[in-house]
Amino acid sequence: MTGYFSTPFPRRHSVGVDVGGVTVGGDAPVIVQSMTNTDTADIDQTVAQVAALHRAGSEIVRITVDRDESAAAVPAIRERLERLGINVPLVGDFHYIGHKLLADHPACAEALAKYRINPGNVGFKDKKDKQFAAIVEKAIFYDKPVRIGVNWGSLDQELLTRLMDENQANGSPLTAQEVMREAIVQSALLSAEAAEQLGLGRDKIILSAKVSQVQDLIAVYTMLAERCDHALHLGLTEAGMGSKGIVASSAAMGILLQQGIGDTIRISLTPEPNGDRTREVQVAQELLQTMGFRQFVPIVAACPGCGRTTSTVFQELAQNIQEGIRKNMPEWRKKYPGVEELKVAVMGCIVNGPGESKHADIGISLPGTGEMPAAPVFIDGKKAMTLRGPDIAQDFEKMVADYIEQ
Numbered sequence: 028m029t030g031y032f033s034t035p036f037p038r039r040h041s042v043g044v045d046v047g048g049v050t051v052g053g054d055a056p057v058i059v060q061s062m063t064n065t066d067t068a069d070i071d072q073t074v075a076q077v078a079a080l081h082r083a084g085s086e087i088v089r090i091t092v093d094r095d096e097s098a099a100a101v102p103a104i105r106e107r108l109e110r111l112g113i114n115v116p117l118v119g120d121f122h123y124i125g126h127k128l129l130a131d132h133p134a135c136a137e138a139l140a141k142y143r144i145n146p147g148n149v150g151f152k153d154k155k156d157k158q159f160a161a162i163v164e165k166a167i168f169y170d171k172p173v174r175i176g177v178n179w180g181s182l183d184q185e186l187l188t189r190l191m192d193e194n195q196a197n198g199s200p201l202t203a204q205e206v207m208r209e210a211i212v213q214s215a216l217l218s219a220e221a222a223e224q225l226g227l228g229r230d231k232i233i234l235s236a237k238v239s240q241v242q243d244l245i246a247v248y249t250m251l252a253e254r255c256d257h258a259l260h261l262g263l264t265e266a267g268m269g270s271k272g273i274v275a276s277s278a279a280m281g282i283l284l285q286q287g288i289g290d291t292i293r294i295s296l297t298p299e300p301n302g303d304r305t306r307e308v309q310v311a312q313e314l315l316q317t318m319g320f321r322q323f324v325p326i327v328a329a330c331p332g333c334g335r336t337t338s339t340v341f342q343e344l345a346q347n348i349q350e351g352i353r354k355n356m357p358e359w360r361k362k363y364p365g366v367e368e369l370k371v372a373v374m375g376c377i378v379n380g381p382g383e384s385k386h387a388d389i390g391i392s393l394p395g396t397g398e399m400p401a402a403p404v405f406i407d408g409k410k411a412m413t414l415r416g417p418d419i420a421q422d423f424e425k426m427v428a429d430y431i432e433q
């Protein structure tokens with residue numbers, strides 16, 4: 028199989044964090060993670076969605092832990108997943124009462140691989156530091172890492188107000204947007220500092236600072252990357268639905284990843300009406316793969332089609348090949364190491380078909396309008412055969428499967 032990518036770009040140095048056996052930061056590749064949207068108290072649904080996300084390629088899955096019922100369900104979810112042979116690390120997403128839930132549900136604290144703390148709502152006024160400390164102490168006690176996850180929508184208002192006042196007292200050198208960005212960065216860094224002072228190791232702290240605007244995200248993470256060496260979790264929050272969410276997330280994270288910033292990513296897409304949550308995992312994988320950082324699934328190169336293709340055979344073939352590969356990947360990955368490096372080409376006519384197909388491990392050039400009804404197939408850069416007849420598409424799909432198996 029041909030190698031598809033050149034050397035990845037240099038990464039920013041960060042301290043690696045072990046999240047239930049998956050390293051985030053350090054020398055580890057950029058990790059793909061996602062989050063369920065089930066009620067965690069519903070064990071069946073949560074297990075099913077964690078399993079689906081993991082099968083799609085999510086290497087860490089976060090679940091909401093918002094009340095006693097959900098905290099009580101976590102050990103059973105962990106156990107059920109293990110019985111299914113799924114060891115994906117589970118992260119507990121805590122807001123407001125995380126300190127209480129972790130104290131009241133020791134089995135939940137033990138079953139989770141990481142705790143997410145939101146410094147903007149961990150507690151208010153005089154309770155804030157105490158409740159933050161209570162979560163950090165649990166993390167130390169159970170030997171778990173934390174993600175200090177600042178979010179623009181729940182930013183620490185006391186800190187923001189203080190920075191606004193200071194800026195005004197200094198003659199307002201910063202715009203309101205710049206003060207907001209500074210407040211987000213400071214909230215993450217001050218919280219990390221406080222956690223370290225409480226005794227949590229640097230190798231137990233991941234930071235995130237999620238905002239909903241692309242330029243804000245780039246600015247905030249660039250500032251964070253300059254000011255610390257904590258592992259960074261990238262994510263554009265409230266990215267939106269469909270192509271808008273995909274484009275916004277890819278634009279923001281692509282620029283940061285290109286600069287070597289980011290140790291784990293989550294693409295936060297509003298779920299499609301059909302409820303499929305795995306799309307965000309697929310997009311995250313495609314972002315990392317197209318940028319050359321990781322390889323998850325074989326690439327299917329397909330031309331866009333033009334007036335030389337009047338039928339939709341080649342689009343359908345390209346789609347079937349891509350979907351078939353995705354479906355079989357969990358199995359193939361185990362059986363055929365390196366399968367993700369495969370490159371398949373499905374081309375619509377003779378203009379670029381043979382050339383592109385020769386650059387792939389296996390490729391086909393379908394007949395365009397006016398061409399002979401024959402489709403040359405290229406394997407490892409050489410013409411292997413010509414397919415003819417009404418079953419060209421099915422024959423080629425079988426050839427791809429056979430090639431992988433051989």
Ligand code: SF4
Nearest residue numbers: 330332333375376378
């Ligand atoms: Fe059109 Fe042929 Fe190019 Fe495909 S390979 S876009 S069908 S000219």
